[in-house]
Amino acid sequence: MSAWSITTPIYYVNAEPHIGHTYTTVVADTLARYHRLAGDDVFCVTGTDEHGDKIAEVAAAAGEDPRVFADRISNLFRSTWQELGLSFDRFIRTTDPDHVRAVQHVLELVHAKGDIDFREYRGLYCVGCERFLTERDMVDGLCRDHERAPEERTESNYFFRMTRYFDALGEKIEREPDWIRPARYRNEVLAMLREDSGLEDLCISRPKTRLDWGIELPFDPDYVCYVWFDALINYLAALGYPDQPGWEARWGGVEHLIAKDILKPHGVFWPCMLMAADLPLYQHLNVHGYWNVDDRKISKSLGNMVSPLKMRDKYGFDAFRYFLLRDMSFGLDSSFSEEALVTRINADLANNLGNLVSRTLNMTARFADGVVPEPDAAGPLEAGVEAAAREAAREVATRMRELEMHRALEAIFRLVDATNKYLDERAPWKAAKEPERAGEVRTTLHTCCQALRSIGLLLSPFVPDTAAEILDRVGATDALASARLPDDAERWGAVSPGTPTRKGDALFPRIELETGDA
Numbered sequence: 387m388s389a390w391s392i393t394t395p396i397y398y399v400n401a402e403p404h405i406g407h408t409y410t411t412v413v414a415d416t417l418a419r420y421h422r423l424a425g426d427d428v429f430c431v432t433g434t435d436e437h438g439d440k441i442a443e444v445a446a447a448a449g450e451d452p453r454v455f456a457d458r459i460s461n462l463f464r465s466t467w468q469e470l471g472l473s474f475d476r477f478i479r480t481t482d483p484d485h486v487r488a489v490q491h492v493l494e495l496v497h498a499k500g501d502i503d504f505r506e507y508r509g510l511y512c513v514g515c516e517r518f519l520t521e522r523d524m525v526d527g528l529c530r531d532h533e534r535a536p537e538e539r540t541e542s543n544y545f546f547r548m549t550r551y552f553d554a555l556g557e558k559i560e561r562e563p564d565w566i567r568p569a570r571y572r573n574e575v576l577a578m579l580r581e582d583s584g585l586e587d588l589c590i591s592r593p594k595t596r597l598d599w600g601i602e603l604p605f606d607p608d609y610v611c612y613v614w615f616d617a618l619i620n621y622l623a624a625l626g627y628p629d630q631p632g633w634e635a636r637w638g639g640v641e642h643l644i645a646k647d648i649l650k651p652h653g654v655f656w657p658c659m660l661m662a663a664d665l666p667l668y669q670h671l672n673v674h675g676y677w678n679v680d681d682r683k684i685s686k687s688l689g690n691m692v693s694p695l696k697m698r699d700k701y702g703f704d705a706f707r708y709f710l711l712r713d714m715s716f717g718l719d720s721s722f723s724e725e726a727l728v729t730r731i732n733a734d735l736a737n738n739l740g741n742l743v744s745r746t747l748n749m750t751a752r753f754a755d756g757v758v759p760e761p762d763a764a765g766p767l768e769a770g771v772e773a774a775a776r777e778a779a780r781e782v783a784t785r786m787r788e789l790e791m792h793r794a795l796e797a798i799f800r801l802v803d804a805t806n807k808y809l810d811e812r813a814p815w816k817a818a819k820e821p822e823r824a825g826e827v828r829t830t831l832h833t834c835c836q837a838l839r840s841i842g843l844l845l846s847p848f849v850p851d852t853a854a855e856i857l858d859r860v861g862a863t864d865a866l867a868s869a870r871l872p873d874d875a876e877r878w879g880a881v882s883p884g885t886p887t888r889k890g891d892a893l894f895p896r897i898e899l900e901t902g903d904a
């Protein structure tokens with residue numbers, strides 16, 4: 387048994403959950419479900435990131451205390467994931483007392499080691515923004531938002547001497563090519579570490595006179611901690627660092643999931659922080675691409691955020707999560723549209739999978755009194771379906787290790803296709819008309835019931851409710867409780883002859899796309 391601790395980013399409480407957050411959270415949930423079924427020890431973490439300028443500003447704009455504001459949005463994230471059946475072992479908030487303790491603990495360690503020093507910083511400060519501006523914040527020398535010239539100011543701050551770890555980090559990345567994956571992001575991190583990238587030591591404090599919504603530095607009460615230094619430590623705090631039993635074992639198997647937008651803090655700041663605190667590095671950094679909506683970047687002003695609850699209400703959440711997992715190659719960008727969603731649901735779920743389930747169980751009701759029939763000896767066609775189940779189970783195991791969820795689903799649907807094709811070849815609706823072929827009909831339906839059990843087990847991490855329904859209809863309700871993937875999905879003959887089956891309604895009725903929906 388191996389330990390798998392799966393993390394999502396902790397989301398800022400300045401936006402409501404949308405398709406992007408939902409994707410990472412669904413991937414975490416799918417991996418967690420898969421590894422639980424594979425018998426691994428799984429600990430799954432998500433949460434919210436609540437400190438810093440950004441949150442203080444939106445709270446002020448809403449006329450609310452930042453704590454009250456953060457409570458409200460954090461609860462919205464938590465309840466959304468709960469409503470969608472995405473379950474976590476820990477929902478961590480950066481305002482939780484154990485997180486605050488963990489951050490202060492790391493700050494003390496790194497400070498004691500001599501990796502934090504106090505420096506004067508000189509820069510262009512915008513009074514409207516109450517912060518230092520970067521090149522990107524300015525147009526023609528004026529603040530982009532306030533259209534006024536920033537003033538030159540000097541401020542003293544604490545800096546984390548991160549650059550001294552760059553060589554060690556670069557060596558680690560060279561030594562373990564899939565540590566940051568897929569490879570394109572590993573190469574991006576290597577480029578960040580090169581001297582000409584301009585990446586310097588990290589300013590990790592904000593004077594309270596300017597911002598007090600943050601965690602106080604344990605060695606200087608006039609300052610709070612910079613929000614990224616604070617937020618990254620959630621991954622340790624959520625596992626019980628520094629003093630809860632068992633955190634080390636969990637930390638040993640940490641798989642971080644993020645999108646490419648936050649590669650720098652996770653690929654550079656975080657490993658440097660861990661090295662400075664003399665802690666082991668994470669297992670893998672898994673980086674996915676961006677969802678665009680109707681080929682445009684998601685943004686509040688475009689109003690194209692795509693609410694997961696609305697998608698659930700309209701199409702069912704299994705259909706939506708199937709689309710997310712099937713239509714994005716992990717690592718690359720992908721585009722969402724309702725038209726693409728509906729096309730995918732109709733083709734894969736209504737036609738392919740739905741038809742197989744309804745054909746098998748309708749004919750079992752009609753020709754076998756609704757119970758799994760006793761088969762005759764299996765022939766080459768039956769052996770072909772069994773081999774397809776074996777191949778699917780093994781390929782899913784390989785693909786899940788590589789985080790290629792879309793390929794895992796393709797493999798499962800090859801089994802669905804093979805079973806549909808087998809059913810067409812055997813055509814039990816014709817054979818049933820000839821009494822001397824009764825044995826063949828029984829064998830055919832028996833084989834399809836076994837295949838449905840394998841399909842149900844394999845689909846369970848991806849579309850849990852649908853999979854449970856398929857297993858229930860085929861009389862394998864308890865299969866999930868004791869199943870071990872991948873072996874159990876290969877086990878043929880596990881649904882015994884005589885087991886009652888149930889027809890049920892269409893799993894996924896075909897959807898007609900309303901004009902104007904897309």
Ligand code: ME8
Nearest residue numbers: 395396397398406407410435617618644645676677
């Ligand atoms: O960055 N496509 O929080 P955040 C795919 N608090 N994924 C997307 C996405 C999109 N269009 N938009 C958002 C933060 N995401 C920090 C993280 S972690 C210590 C601190 C997902 O609310 C994706 O996982 O901006 C991305 O990395 C994350 O939301 C950013 O969430």
